[in-house]
Amino acid sequence: MTLDRRNFIKLLGGASTVALAGCAGLPSAVTEKRGPRVVVIGGGYGGSIAAKYVRMLDKSIEVVLVERNREFVSCPFSNFYIAGLMPDMSALTINYDKLAANHGIHMAYAEVTAIDPVGKKVITSGGDIPYDRLIVSPGIDFRTEEIEGYDESTPLLMPHAWKAGEQSTILRKQLQDMPDGGKVIISMPLTPYRCPPGPYERTCLIATYLKKHKPKSKVLLLDANPDVVSKKPLFMKAWKEYYGGIVEYVPGKKVTKVDAKNKTVYIEGIEDIKGDVINLIPAQRAGNIAVKADLVGDDKKWCPVNQVTFESTKHKGIHVIGDACIAGPMPKSGYSANSEAKVCATNVVALMTGKPTVDLSGINVCYSAVSDHGSVSVANVYAIKEGKIISVPNSGGISPADFSLIKAEHAYGESWLKNILTEMST
Numbered sequence: 382m383t384l385d386r387r388n389f390i391k392l393l394g395g396a397s398t399v400a401l402a403g404c405a406g407l408p409s410a411v412t413e414k415r416g417p418r419v420v421v422i423g424g425g426y427g428g429s430i431a432a433k434y435v436r437m438l439d440k441s442i443e444v445v446l447v448e449r450n451r452e453f454v455s456c457p458f459s460n461f462y463i464a465g466l467m468p469d470m471s472a473l474t475i476n477y478d479k480l481a482a483n484h485g486i487h488m489a490y491a492e493v494t495a496i497d498p499v500g501k502k503v504i505t506s507g508g509d510i511p512y513d514r515l516i517v518s519p520g521i522d523f524r525t526e527e528i529e530g531y532d533e534s535t536p537l538l539m540p541h542a543w544k545a546g547e548q549s550t551i552l553r554k555q556l557q558d559m560p561d562g563g564k565v566i567i568s569m570p571l572t573p574y575r576c577p578p579g580p581y582e583r584t585c586l587i588a589t590y591l592k593k594h595k596p597k598s599k600v601l602l603l604d605a606n607p608d609v610v611s612k613k614p615l616f617m618k619a620w621k622e623y624y625g626g627i628v629e630y631v632p633g634k635k636v637t638k639v640d641a642k643n644k645t646v647y648i649e650g651i652e653d654i655k656g657d658v659i660n661l662i663p664a665q666r667a668g669n670i671a672v673k674a675d676l677v678g679d680d681k682k683w684c685p686v687n688q689v690t691f692e693s694t695k696h697k698g699i700h701v702i703g704d705a706c707i708a709g710p711m712p713k714s715g716y717s718a719n720s721e722a723k724v725c726a727t728n729v730v731a732l733m734t735g736k737p738t739v740d741l742s743g744i745n746v747c748y749s750a751v752s753d754h755g756s757v758s759v760a761n762v763y764a765i766k767e768g769k770i771i772s773v774p775n776s777g778g779i780s781p782a783d784f785s786l787i788k789a790e791h792a793y794g795e796s797w798l799k800n801i802l803t804e805m806s807t
């Protein structure tokens with residue numbers, strides 16, 4: 382399906398491209414195309430790597446990376462900050478100065494408000510940016526309309542902290558301000574959502590904090606899924622052995638309504654539960670720009686792609702990677718986004734230069750802390766079979782059930798974060 386000009390203007394809510402382009406200007410090196418060009422939307426785990434690899438593979442292709450923020454804060458390891466195990470977020474924060482200088486990437490700090498797949502340009506708060514091929518890696522946004530009573534004040538009172546930064550600080554402060562004896566509620570959505578083991582790790586780290594600083598307190602994890610969706614035996618062991626009497630896990634409980642001022646969540650089937658701190662993680666979809674640009678499937682949630690090239694099946698010349706895309710069995714993780722970005726960049730360059738495309742060989746490893754000194758992991762290798770991504774049988778697995786590697790894996794996890802953030806920012 383393609384988008385004609387009339388429908389495109391409708392998507393903009395009636396505004397014309399000219400009106401939107403009239404805002405504060407981006408440099409002409411960004412708004413004027415001087416040769417073959419790839420534009421990348423989103424400078425997170427997927428986009429920064431895609432931009433870098435296109436330039437590494439072919440210096441004759443101009444690359445513009447469009448990002449709304451001058452700094453990027455990593456979600457991986459933000460649970461440590463939330464639980465008071467990191468003094469601040471400096472170890473999680475990168476900027477784009479070295480990446481841009483080292484690889485000759487043009488940075489465009491602007492909000493993308495629309496994509497014109499017919500005119501092949503990205504419409505931003507700073508002007509229009511033309512492209513030959515576009516890579517979109519906008520991460521996630523939330524399906525808050527599925528929760529009755531949720532409005533713009535809700536995330537301030539019941540933070541999701543599922544995008545790192547200000548939200549992480551709100552949740553951390555609420556935990557610090559909570560009196561001993563308080564109840565923390567974490568409400569997590571049905572899959573698929575960003576970082577399958579993330580809510581379980583957060584439960585462990587908040588429990589670590591409570592055990593040390595507020596031992597009469599409890600954490601209640603309300604899981605909308607019928608069972609633990611990642612590393613089940615490992616998290617269950619940690620909750621039992623480390624946090625007995627602190628962590629309560631309740632599966633199959635989906636929050637459908639909230640009263641944020643009264644710190645109350647309502648579960649499908651009428652139960653209402655009050656907490657002192659409520660970490661409400663709503664159900665998710667591809668980042669808003671992907672929805673607005675009609676890159677999502679019929680369910681309006683995630684973006685279908687050709688799983689070899691990551692080219693959208695909705696609009697030619699636009700590729701979607703990271704959390705926003707449907708990458709078969711690959712989880713929505715930073716590591717997956719990094720793997721997808723490299724394959725996508727390779728195939729975008731191949732398509733622009735008439736070379737054959739290559740099949741993905743992807744990896745995902747997700748480390749999760751179960752305490753302040755121990756971590757567990759899940760790993761898998763992915764490949765292409767008949768044009769689709771598959772999980773290579775027997776290629777991975779989870780950490781030993783006896784926790785014999787948790788100290789070593791804690792160190793591997795820390796090293797993974799340093800390596801991947803360095804790769805994204807240099």
Ligand SMILES: Cc1cc2nc3c(=O)[nH]c(=O)nc-3n(C[C@H](O)[C@H](O)[C@H](O)COP(=O)(O)OP(=O)(O)OC[C@H]3O[C@@H](n4cnc5c(N)ncnc54)[C@H](O)[C@@H]3O)c2cc1C
Nearest residue numbers: 423425426427449456457493520576703704713714715716
């Ligand atoms: C608590 C938590 C822990 C996690 N731990 C791990 C872990 O240990 N390992 C792991 O591999 N993954 C982990 N993840 C998952 C990981 O954060 C995501 O999977 C990853 O960030 C996805 O990369 P992305 O490029 O799709 O999106 P992001 O990294 O979120 O990047 C999206 C970027 O696009 C920008 N953007 C979006 N829309 C626009 C627009 N309209 N205009 C301009 N810019 C825009 C955003 O500002 C952002 O910088 C964790 C997630 C959470 C929440």
